Amino acid sequence: MKQNIKKILVTGGAGFIGSHTVDLLVKNGYQVVVLDSLKPPTHNGKIPTWFNKKAKLVRGDVRKKKDWQRALDGVGAIVHLAAYMDYHPDFSTYVQTNIESLSLLFEIITEEKLPIKKIIIASSQAVYGEGKYHCRSHGIIYASPREEKQFERHQWEQRCPVCDKEVAPIAEKEEDILLPLVPYGLSKLASEQFIMAMGRAFSIPAVALRFSIVVGARQSFRHFYSGALRSFAVNARSNEPIEMNEDGGQLRDFVHVQDVALAIVRTLENSRANFEIFNVGSGHATRVFDLAKIVAKESNTKFKPLLQHRYRAGGARHSVMSISKLKKLGWKPQHTLREAVVDYVSWLSTIKGFRNNLRKTEAEMKKIGILKEY
Ligand SMILES: NC(=O)c1ccc[n+]([C@@H]2O[C@H](COP(=O)([O-])OP(=O)(O)OC[C@H]3O[C@@H](n4cnc5c(N)ncnc54)[C@H](O)[C@@H]3O)[C@@H](O)[C@H]2O)c1
Known part of the structure; x- marks a missing residue:
């Protein structure tokens, strides 16, 4: 059932996913307010050229209560995308930006009795950690991070902890066991749990969307790792x-940013999404090597791969997601990976x-030991 919400607050609405979401909301007739700090690493203090002129910008920080208060005036729903990402070891910033921001929001909603009809938050595939695999002899296993000595021997695939044979990846489902391994993933899991518990406690429908790897134009260029x-x-x-890291055989799910924006708007408008968590991906597992081939072709250059000389410490071997739950709400990806690459290369x-x-x-990344070469 369609919900009647007119004015939407999008935090992080000047960023990559946020700006595409704002464009779609404006196109669909919503009034949009954006709360964004416009600070590094995503921005340099200036309003990006792609910022939608029909949206109202409130410059502010989601870690500050008074900035939330300025942005929340007359708002009926919130899409909370502002977050701290990357692999930096400043752990408290993940907690402050990704979890404390939500607690401030709920403080204001309850203190000022705001009539908020829905809150959607951006979560991530990072909540699954190393993910789920299948061993022919021992069934399903939730993998642990690969050990350094395994990388050094170029044994890239995950192995069964019982028989040591290679195991095959299985698409992650929303109900899987969640084992995030990095502060970013941990903060996203905590924010999912916070929004669901507080949403239920105060009867505010909440939705958490676990994005896979989002690709397309406007992706932040200044991030430590993008x-x-x-x-x-x-x-x-x-x-x-x-x-390429490892042998390029890693499987990943690359989803077009406009499909992610569509998933946000669909779950905002559909009350069947309330209090649910959804994976948002492309539904396809792509080898990193094949992504590289597409990029070379769309950049009009000869494909020259460089393999087997570096890896990212703590990186999952394969990350694939099932999107069947969100498809049941009527959403499905509309764009191909090639389209996302074309958009990105031209941007x-x-x-x-x-x-x-x-x-x-x-x-x-090399200096702090995330990217390793040998
Ligand atoms: N891009 C991906 O592949 C991906 C994958 C999974 C999840 N996500 C999640 O999607 C959301 C959006 O990511 P994105 O890729 O668009 O990133 P982005 O960096 O392009 O956009 C984030 C925006 O949030 C703003 N922001 C950051 N900290 C802020 C703060 N303290 N106060 C106010 N504004 C702040 C930034 O200025 C930026 O405009 C994030 O929550 C991210 O964790 C992204």
């Missing part, structure tokens, strides 16, 4: 070999200094 697509596209455009050509930016963030 994934394979940025790295591959920069190398391809610079006519350098495309460096990249508008960015100054993309090569230096990537080299700088890769050097930082």
